[in-house]
Amino acid sequence: MSTNDIAGGMNTKASSVTDMLKKLADKNLAEYIPYKGTRLTQNGINCATQIIRKHRLWEVFLVEKLDFSWDEVHEVAEQLEHIQSRKLIDELDKLLNFPKYDPHGDPIPDAQGNYEKTVKTAISQLEKGQSGILAGVHDTSTRFLQYLDKHQIELGTQIQLLELEAFDGSCLIKTDLKELHISKTIADNLYLKVL
Amino acid sequence: MSTNDIAGGMNTKASSVTDMLKKLADKNLAEYIPYKGTRLTQNGINCATQIIRKHRLWEVFLVEKLDFSWDEVHEVAEQLEHIQSRKLIDELDKLLNFPKYDPHGDPIPDAQGNYEKTVKTAISQLEKGQSGILAGVHDTSTRFLQYLDKHQIELGTQIQLLELEAFDGSCLIKTDLKELHISKTIADNLYLKVL
DNA sequence: ATTAAAATTTAGTCTTGCCTAAAAAACAGG
DNA sequence: CCTGTTTTTTAGGCAAGACTAAATTTTAAT
Incomplete structure (x- = not known):
């Protein structure tokens, strides 16, 4: 990934991205070579996968249990995805009956981080x-x-x-x-x- | 409330409390007279009541829907209480069937901020x-x-x-x-x- | 009423996350 | 292969929250 692409996608400035990449690299979440771009480490991928899992499970919860429509869930799920509690998310998964897809059709990783990679x-x-x-x-x-x-x-x-x-x-x-x-x-x- | 009491109760230092009280006063959430202590404004009380509402509703959710026991809910609810979405909380209230008390017996304010004040x-x-x-x-x-x-x-x-x-x-x-x-x-x- | 102790605030520092502007590196067309 | 453009990084700054240490106000005891 290039620094500029990340900045564009995140509504932030390239210099902020550079700062943050260094911090991610320090935490072993990304490999970062100045001027050459960055890529997540396996560690970083696992970490991101768990956040995606949380995001998508919360989206299912909002639609299935709280009568949200599929266009309303994203911004609330973006807040909820950062709640830290392993038990919370595993129990939520159970409550929802271990859904495989979120309301937009994207696959939900399981607790081990595995998810279906259908060709679309x-x-x-x-x-x-x-x-x-x-x-x-x-x-x-x-x-x-x-x-x-x-x-x-x-x-x-x-x-x-x-x-x-x-x-x-x-x-x-x-x-x-x-x-x-x-x-x-x-x-x-x-x-x-x-x- | 005295500055020190707040600091003690929040695991922070008195000087941090002073800083924050000024900010709360600026936002009209608290009255603050240096050296004399502080008190929430009506505005501040309303705001706090809504956070308490959220906290207690989440606690009920965790116990009723996610099989948490009553001693496990507090720290997760402390994270969840800060999620911002009016619809989320009102729908949650509905899902839980408008409970009047949280798992510790404390009353849950309704959407208007009213709650039962039983003598205990x-x-x-x-x-x-x-x-x-x-x-x-x-x-x-x-x-x-x-x-x-x-x-x-x-x-x-x-x-x-x-x-x-x-x-x-x-x-x-x-x-x-x-x-x-x-x-x-x-x-x-x-x-x-x-x- | 005075003064020592306690409570509170101020001043100055640190970290985090973000920004702008300037500098440096990479790249691309002649 | 060189130079102008684009990309990326560096340098320096700002705001929020928190902290320590010093200063100030309040309180309470003689």
């Missing part, structure tokens, strides 16, 4: 005529998720690619319910398990 | 022969709560004061199950709703 393909990568099951979304912003709700597209919806417009990457897709024309941006964000 | 009396304050229902504990340390568990004393247990030893304040009490001799420290920490 963006609609924009499909060949004309192929179809699949919506298994994940890339963008989880409220606006995008509400767009999907409006068009009755949700995880598990079967989608077929009818036409792919070479010029702008937009395409025509078909669900059980209707046909819909979507932009390349949307098509890049919808991940299918191809049938 | 420490065993050490009772007259010989009086009895009541255990309605709260003062100390919530693990050691104390486990002591109670060991002697099968829990919220709702009916307790009668048989003897009060004037010399050391210790006393003999009787529950449904047995008689027990307890120190003044214990007697100060058990609060009854007197019958």
Whole structure:
């Protein structure tokens, strides 16, 4: 990973990222070579995986138990993911019946950090005529998720690619319910398990 | 409240408390007169009440839904109480069926900040022969709560004061199950709703 | 009323996390 | 292979919270 990419993705400045990378390297969470970029150590990956586990479990909790909709969960889960208690998270997992996927279709690591790595393909990568099951979304912003709700597209919806417009990457897709024309941006964000 | 009392109760130094009191005063959460002490404003009371609401609701959640025992909940609830989301807490309240008391018998404020103010009396304050229902504990340390568990004393247990030893304040009490001799420290920490 | 002790505040320091601006390194096109 | 541009790091600063030590105010005891 490059310093600038991290800064961009985190809404912070490159110099802050450099500072933090040094601290992560000190804690053995990342390898860092000045000017050459950084990468998580195995230790760092494990650590991150556990935070992802917590984030996604909390998202399931919010949707299943507290009637949140899938576009409302992210920011609250971002707070909850930092609560420190092994017992808390394992019991939460049990309460939710050990879910495998979060409300956006992303896999939830188990207590050992293992998770299913299903191959998912963006609609924009499909060949004309192929179809699949919506298994994940890339963008989880409220606006995008509400767009999907409006068009009755949700995880598990079967989608077929009818036409792919070479010029702008937009395409025509078909669900059980209707046909819909979507932009390349949307098509890049919808991940299918191809049938 | 005096600065030193706050510092003592919070495991911090008096000078840190002074700093923070100024900040609270700036935010209109406390009145603060140098050298004279401090007191929460109505605003501050409301704010604190909502944090107490969150803390106690999370405690109920941990015990009822996640199989925590009452001596394990405090430190996790101390983290959870700072999660910011009105919807989260109101939905949690609903999930738990709007409980009135936390696992230690303390009342839970409702969304408007109202809570039951039952009169509770420490065993050490009772007259010989009086009895009541255990309605709260003062100390919530693990050691104390486990002591109670060991002697099968829990919220709702009916307790009668048989003897009060004037010399050391210790006393003999009787529950449904047995008689027990307890120190003044214990007697100060058990609060009854007197019958 | 005076003064010693206790309580409280102030002054100055440290760490963490972030920022801006300047410097240094890497890279890319001629 | 050199030089201008981009990327990244360094240097220095700021705010929040906490601390120690010194100063100040309050309190209580003679």
